Amino acid sequence: MGKLESNKKKKKNALYTTAFDLFTTKGIAKTTISDIVESAGVAKGTFYLYFKDKYDIRNKLISHKTGELFYDAHEALLQAHLTDFNDQIHFIVDYILTQLEKDHNLLVFISKNLAWGIFKGAFEEKITTETDEDYHFYQSFLDLLALSGRTFRSPELVLFTIIELVGSTCYSCILYSQPVTLEEYKPYLHDSIDALLNTFSEKGDVCP
Amino acid sequence: MGKLESNKKKKKNALYTTAFDLFTTKGIAKTTISDIVESAGVAKGTFYLYFKDKYDIRNKLISHKTGELFYDAHEALLQAHLTDFNDQIHFIVDYILTQLEKDHNLLVFISKNLAWGIFKGAFEEKITTETDEDYHFYQSFLDLLALSGRTFRSPELVLFTIIELVGSTCYSCILYSQPVTLEEYKPYLHDSIDALLNTFSEKGDVCP
Amino acid sequence: MGKLESNKKKKKNALYTTAFDLFTTKGIAKTTISDIVESAGVAKGTFYLYFKDKYDIRNKLISHKTGELFYDAHEALLQAHLTDFNDQIHFIVDYILTQLEKDHNLLVFISKNLAWGIFKGAFEEKITTETDEDYHFYQSFLDLLALSGRTFRSPELVLFTIIELVGSTCYSCILYSQPVTLEEYKPYLHDSIDALLNTFSEKGDVCP
Amino acid sequence: MGKLESNKKKKKNALYTTAFDLFTTKGIAKTTISDIVESAGVAKGTFYLYFKDKYDIRNKLISHKTGELFYDAHEALLQAHLTDFNDQIHFIVDYILTQLEKDHNLLVFISKNLAWGIFKGAFEEKITTETDEDYHFYQSFLDLLALSGRTFRSPELVLFTIIELVGSTCYSCILYSQPVTLEEYKPYLHDSIDALLNTFSEKGDVCP
DNA sequence: GATGAATGAGCCTTCATTCAT
DNA sequence: GATGAATGAAGGCTCATTCAT
Numbered sequence: 019m020g021k022l023e024s025n026k027k028k029k030k031n032a033l034y035t036t037a038f039d040l041f042t043t044k045g046i047a048k049t050t051i052s053d054i055v056e057s058a059g060v061a062k063g064t065f066y067l068y069f070k071d072k073y074d075i076r077n078k079l080i081s082h083k084t085g086e087l088f089y090d091a092h093e094a095l096l097q098a099h100l101t102d103f104n105d106q107i108h109f110i111v112d113y114i115l116t117q118l119e120k121d122h123n124l125l126v127f128i129s130k131n132l133a134w135g136i137f138k139g140a141f142e143e144k145i146t147t148e149t150d151e152d153y154h155f156y157q158s159f160l161d162l163l164a165l166s167g168r169t170f171r172s173p174e175l176v177l178f179t180i181i182e183l184v185g186s187t188c189y190s191c192i193l194y195s196q197p198v199t200l201e202e203y204k205p206y207l208h209d210s211i212d213a214l215l216n217t218f219s220e221k222g223d224v225c226p
Numbered sequence: 227m228g229k230l231e232s233n234k235k236k237k238k239n240a241l242y243t244t245a246f247d248l249f250t251t252k253g254i255a256k257t258t259i260s261d262i263v264e265s266a267g268v269a270k271g272t273f274y275l276y277f278k279d280k281y282d283i284r285n286k287l288i289s290h291k292t293g294e295l296f297y298d299a300h301e302a303l304l305q306a307h308l309t310d311f312n313d314q315i316h317f318i319v320d321y322i323l324t325q326l327e328k329d330h331n332l333l334v335f336i337s338k339n340l341a342w343g344i345f346k347g348a349f350e351e352k353i354t355t356e357t358d359e360d361y362h363f364y365q366s367f368l369d370l371l372a373l374s375g376r377t378f379r380s381p382e383l384v385l386f387t388i389i390e391l392v393g394s395t396c397y398s399c400i401l402y403s404q405p406v407t408l409e410e411y412k413p414y415l416h417d418s419i420d421a422l423l424n425t426f427s428e429k430g431d432v433c434p
Numbered sequence: 435m436g437k438l439e440s441n442k443k444k445k446k447n448a449l450y451t452t453a454f455d456l457f458t459t460k461g462i463a464k465t466t467i468s469d470i471v472e473s474a475g476v477a478k479g480t481f482y483l484y485f486k487d488k489y490d491i492r493n494k495l496i497s498h499k500t501g502e503l504f505y506d507a508h509e510a511l512l513q514a515h516l517t518d519f520n521d522q523i524h525f526i527v528d529y530i531l532t533q534l535e536k537d538h539n540l541l542v543f544i545s546k547n548l549a550w551g552i553f554k555g556a557f558e559e560k561i562t563t564e565t566d567e568d569y570h571f572y573q574s575f576l577d578l579l580a581l582s583g584r585t586f587r588s589p590e591l592v593l594f595t596i597i598e599l600v601g602s603t604c605y606s607c608i609l610y611s612q613p614v615t616l617e618e619y620k621p622y623l624h625d626s627i628d629a630l631l632n633t634f635s636e637k638g639d640v641c642p
Numbered sequence: 643m644g645k646l647e648s649n650k651k652k653k654k655n656a657l658y659t660t661a662f663d664l665f666t667t668k669g670i671a672k673t674t675i676s677d678i679v680e681s682a683g684v685a686k687g688t689f690y691l692y693f694k695d696k697y698d699i700r701n702k703l704i705s706h707k708t709g710e711l712f713y714d715a716h717e718a719l720l721q722a723h724l725t726d727f728n729d730q731i732h733f734i735v736d737y738i739l740t741q742l743e744k745d746h747n748l749l750v751f752i753s754k755n756l757a758w759g760i761f762k763g764a765f766e767e768k769i770t771t772e773t774d775e776d777y778h779f780y781q782s783f784l785d786l787l788a789l790s791g792r793t794f795r796s797p798e799l800v801l802f803t804i805i806e807l808v809g810s811t812c813y814s815c816i817l818y819s820q821p822v823t824l825e826e827y828k829p830y831l832h833d834s835i836d837a838l839l840n841t842f843s844e845k846g847d848v849c850p
Numbered sequence: 851g852a853t854g855a856a857t858g859a860g861c862c863t864t865c866a867t868t869c870a871t
Numbered sequence: 872g873a874t875g876a877a878t879g880a881a882g883g884c885t886c887a888t889t890c891a892t
Contacts, residue, residue, distance in 0.1 A: 026872080047255070050865060061874040066867075175414050178405050179395060186394035187387060197386050206383050206426070213421040218414070234855070258882060269857045274884070442851075463671070466886060477853040482888075591830050594821050595811060602810035603803060613802050622799050622842070629837040634830070650876070674861065685878045690863070 030068050032058040037075050038083070042123030046076055084128055087117060088155040103166035104215055108208055111184055119192050119200055129189045169220045176218045180211055238276050240266040245283050246291070250331030254284055292336055295322060296363040311374035312423055316416055319392055327400050327408055337397045377428045384426045388419055446484050448474040453491050454499070458539030462492055500544055503530060504571040519582035520631055524624055527600055535608050535616055545605045585636045592634045596627055654692050656682040661699050662707070666747030670700055708752055711738060712779040727790035728839055732832055735808055743816050743824055753813045793844045800842045804835055 036057040040049040051072060055062050069075040091113040100106050118125040156177075163173055170176050187207060191200040244265040248257040259280060263270050277283040299321040308314050326333040364385075371381055378384050395415060399408040452473040456465040467488060471478050485491040507529040516522050534541040572593070579589055586592050603623060607616040660681040664673040675696055679686050693699040715737040724730050742749040780801075787797055794800050811831060815824040 029873090051867090052865070055875095062866090062876095063868080063874055064872085067872070071866075172414070174405050175411070178398075179391070179414065179418055182394040182398070183387070183391045186390040190386075190390070197382050203383070206380070206387065209425050210387055210422055213425040214418055217417050217421040237856085259884085260882070270859095270883090271857055271885080272855080275855070279883080445852090467888090468886065471854095478855095478887090479853055479889080480851085483851070487887075588830070590821050591827070594814075595807070595830065595834055598810040598814070599803070599807045602806040606802075606806070613798050619799070622796070622803065625841050626803055626838055629841040630834055633833050633837040653877085675863090676861075686862090686880095687864080687878055688876080691876070695862085 029058070029060050029064060032060060033065060033068060033075065034079065038079050038127070041076060041079065042127045046072070046127075080128060083124065085155070087114060087124075087128070090117070092155065092158050103162060103168050104212060106162055106166075107180070107211060107215065111180075111207070111211065112204075115184070115188055115192075115200065115204075118188065122193060125189065125192055129185060170215075170218045171220055172218070176215065179214055179218075183207075183210060183214070237266075237268050237272055240268060241273060241276060241283065242287065246287050246335070249284065249287070250335045254280070288336060291332065293363070295325060295332075295336070298325070300363065300366050311370060311376050312420060314370055314374075315388070315419060315423065319388075319415070319419065320412075323392070323396055323400075323408065323412075326396065330401060333397065333400055337393060378423075378426045379428055380426070384423065387422055387426075391415075391418060391422070445474070445476050445480060448476060449481060449484060449491065450495065450498075454495050454543070457492060457495065458543045462488070496544060499540065501571070503533060503540075503544070506533070508571065508574050519578060519584050520628060522578055522582075523596070523627060523631065527596075527623070527627065528620075531600070531604055531608075531616065531620075534604065538609060541605065541608055545601060586631075586634045587636055588634070592631065595630055595634075599623075599626060599630070653682075653684050653688055656684060657689060657692060657699065658703065662703050662751070665700065665703070666751045670696070704752065707748065709779070711741060711748075711752070714741070716779065716782050727786060727792050728836060730786055730790075731804070731835060731839065735804075735831070735835065736828075739808070739812055739816075739824065739828075742812065746817060749813065749816055753809060794839075794842045795844055796842070800839065803838055803842075807831075807834060807838070 033054060037054045040053050040057060051065055052062065055065050091110045094113050095106060095109055098109055100109055159177055160173065187203065188200060190196050191198060191203045241262060245262050248261055248265060259273055263273050299318045302321050303314060303317055306317055308317055367385055368381065395411065396408060398404050399406060399411045449470060453470045456469050456473060467478065467481055471481050507526045510529050511522060511525055514525055516525055575593055576589065603619065604616060606612050607614060607619045657678060661678045664677050664681065675689055679689050715734045718737050719730060719733055722733055724733055783801055784797065811827065812824060814820050815822060815827045
């Protein structure tokens with residue numbers, strides 16, 4: 019990679035990094051392109067060499083950050099050597115909740131724009147890893163499922179339902195402690211997830 | 227009511243109506259106060275006589291519209307003469323989903339700003355009805371619960387969980403048909419609600 | 435005086451009082467007519483029954499407040515039974531400075547608009563006293579002068595020079611302690627006044 | 643100097659020039675930023691590139707114009723080859739009065755905002771001259787004093803007293819011919835200045 | 851006389867976007 | 872590719888003034 023090209027990448031990355039910082043700190047609406055380029059230390063015109071406008075860089079960031087979060091969760095799961103499918107799901111949910119509780123700004127940034135469509139986009143987004151392999155969360159989920167020997171009426175709808183439930187309730191609990199704190203809500207959440215998994219399971223074999 | 231006072235109310239209502247129309251049509255961010263007053267046929271200064279800014283009128287509209295929706299659902303429920311608690315919950319959910327599917331703009335408007343805090347605020351908002359009684363949805367929910375003879379580990383968390391689940395999944399299904407259409411998702415949704423109600427029920431007597 | 439008429443006077447006085455308070459507190463530029471009528475507890479239209487605009491009420495207040503200050507100084511002088519003219523001038527200057535140092539807002543209000551023209555207008559303004567006699571400071575000054583047996587090249591210019599000197603230097607000393615505090619400046623001020631009085635005195639008989 | 647940079651300076655200067663014209667013509671309060679940029683022939687946003695608001699450009703103009711006036715007076719003094727300190731002071735006063743009488747707008751503009759603090763700021767302002775030396779009026783005053791061999795109780799207070807006296811009386815005489823015209827007042831003014839200089843002189847050797 | 855809702859001209863300020871360098 | 876001065880449309884908001892009641 020030539021020096022010039024690397025310089026190019028450096029500027030683009032600076033824009034990404036500062037944009038994310040500002041979006042999560044001041045909010046997207048109140049972040050101006052002037053803010054971004056000033057913090058990034060590049061000229062205003064440079065921004066337009068890489069992005070169409072503020073929403074272009076925002077969308078790219080959301081996909082990237084969401085994918086990264088799930089990728090990390092999956093990596094951690096591999097280290098945990100869990101074999102039970104339910105346990106794996108709970109592990110991933112807990113991992114993500116822990117991350118989000120550590121970083122409220124990230125939660126706001128991701129959730130405000132969280133819809134299944136974007137989520138799925140994020141899952142399918144190539145997460146370029148150090149080994150340059152692409153990572154797709156949705157495929158990983160299906161893999162876990164296959165290994166578990168479990169079958170569901172509609173795997174996609176199970177995942178959809180759980181993700182929406184988790185995202186939606188935890189947004190409120192983490193950010194506003196409404197109606198209760200995340201710590202208080204977690205037991206109910208995991209019970210709810212179990213209930214959903216059982217309901218959608220084709221062999222109703224896990225009714226406790 | 228004097229002529230002056232009725233005129234005053236007329237202007238305020240015109241602002242409410244046009245603001246809602248514009249918010250749901252063009253989105254809040256792209257609606258300017260100039261747009262609102264122009265459509266409402268009042269002067270700019272008049273807006274500031276009644277509202278602090280754009281977000282003031284938005285918040286008041288959200289509370290009002292959300293409260294109205296639940297109030298209508300509850301009214302319809304009373305006509306339906308259902309006695310089973312689960313049936314009642316399903317009825318309300320169906321009623322609201324039907325309304326929202328009929329009015330995507332309302333769905334967008336309400337959901338984009340839907341958090342339990344606001345929701346509860348809306349529930350507690352006095353919906354002044356034609357009979358001048360106040361209506362509080364949350365209290366109605368507790369009343370239904372009491373009549374049913376059922377008990378839950380935490381009634382508030384049940385309601386919270388169901389509302390978040392319904393709101394979040396249906397937003398995606400209705401607006402984007404993602405991952406499936408509302409019609410396709412409904413059976414899963416109702417199964418999920420049953421699963422949750424059973425799980426939180428203190429006497430696990432409804433496991434089907 | 436009829437009840438209605440007294441009510442009328444009451445409103446006008448309320449406007450005067452609150453306008454002065456607001457002018458001295460927030461400054462004239464930042465005081466709006468809305469502020470005034472709101473604090474005064476009268477309707478907006480009422481303001482326009484008595485005053486042309488903000489500057490009308492301001493000008494009337496300046497004349498009144500300035501005249502009042504000199505009237506009070508003169509009253510105090512009468513109690514002091516001083517016979518020497520120089521002493522009388524020093525007494526009045528000290529009296530006024532003391533008042534202004536006690537009330538910086540009054541100083542700002544008066545001085546910002548202090549020019550000999552307005553000053554003289556204030557002097558000539560009828561200060562309606564409790565005995566309903568009119569009071570004119572400039573005439574009093576001439577009276578003092580006549581009684582003293584002193585003569586000046588131009589009495590009016592002496593007064594003008596002294597008032598401008600006092601007003602201008604003390605504004606700076608009182609409000610900003612620039613270049614020194616009023617207390618530090620006073621000895622120089624009184625020496626300066628003596629020097630001016632001697633210089634303008636037709637018989638240079640007071641050179642110390 | 644690059645073409646771009648010279649263009650930049652040109653715009654800024656255009657703003658300064660037109661702002662000063664408008665401020666002195668219509669008054670600061672009635673001059674809007676729209677007026678300024680329109681007259682200057684630049685876009686509105688350009689104004690905010692160089693100044694924070696109307697008062698920012700005003701303050702910068704006051705300092706600059708005041709400093710310039712004193713600088714010019716001092717330059718003229720050097721040409722006049724006067725050796726006596728009193729003569730030098732009278733020369734400077736006359737020079738400045740002549741300038742101000744020629745340019746009432748400048749007088750209004752400077753005086754309305756004249757306080758010792760600002761004055762001193764203006765004196766200390768670097769007046770970048772064609773020879774690129776800095777000029778400080780207050781220091782020049784001290785230099786003149788030192789050369790004269792005279793000593794005063796407090797040089798700063800002498801200067802303060804004289805400047806306030808001159809500024810304050812002449813404002814009235816020049817602008818309103820109140821109580822007399824400047825021409826009529828000048829003899830009294832110079833006598834007053836002499837009286838003050840003598841009074842503050844540590845060796846009372848100049849009593850005429 | 852008194853009211854105060856309504857007006858709307860007009861101000862300040864921001865900021866995405868362009869383009870000559 | 873990179874710059875950043877310049878733009879000017881557009882928005883938010885204020886407030887003196889009016890006039891029907």
